[in-house]
Amino acid sequence: MFKFKKIKDKLVYQLDEKVCQKMFSIANQAVKNAYPKSAEGYSASVLTKKGHIYPGVSYNSDTLTLTMHSEAVALAHAVLHGEKDIIAITGPNCHICKQLIWENSLRSGIDIIVVIKDKNRFKKIPISQLMPYPWPEK
Numbered sequence: 001m002f003k004f005k006k007i008k009d010k011l012v013y014q015l016d017e018k019v020c021q022k023m024f025s026i027a028n029q030a031v032k033n034a035y036p037k038s039a040e041g042y043s044a045s046v047l048t049k050k051g052h053i054y055p056g057v058s059y060n061s062d063t064l065t066l067t068m069h070s071e072a073v074a075l076a077h078a079v080l081h082g083e084k085d086i087i088a089i090t091g092p093n094c095h096i097c098k099q100l101i102w103e104n105s106l107r108s109g110i111d112i113i114v115v116i117k118d119k120n121r122f123k124k125i126p127i128s129q130l131m132p133y134p135w136p137e138k
């Protein structure tokens with residue numbers, strides 16, 4: 001479905017502008033469902049190898065520690081549909097979420113593309129480039 005290159009030992013998918021725009025459109029539509037208040041919430045979306053886009057919204061806790069970030073919820077949303085192979089996620093992401101994305105990448109062998117909207121264009125950055133000294137390394 002999507003073209004990819006094998007770089008070192010990982011697959012890096014190539015995304016066109018249209019799919020990037022769709023990822024942000026779906027994430028932006030989902031933010032209204034952020035919990036408990038959309039105005040204080042965040043949203044993200046993931047793109048799977050099968051071409052499906054799953055949104056996630058932040059789910060806040062009064063403890064703050066138990067708050068679930070929209071990226072984690074989007075990853076779990078995809079898994080709930082039986083899709084573990086994530087090829088891209090919207091960003092930017094906090095460092096906790098980068099760690100979660102990195103760990104997913106290690107398991108799938110896919111260098112997940114973090115798509116960042118910068119004015120009217122998309123920056124597509126493999127998670128490996130955002131994690132120069134990752135833990136675990138492999």
Ligand SMILES: [Zn+2]
Pocket residue numbers: 069070071093094095096097098
């Ligand atoms: Zn986060």
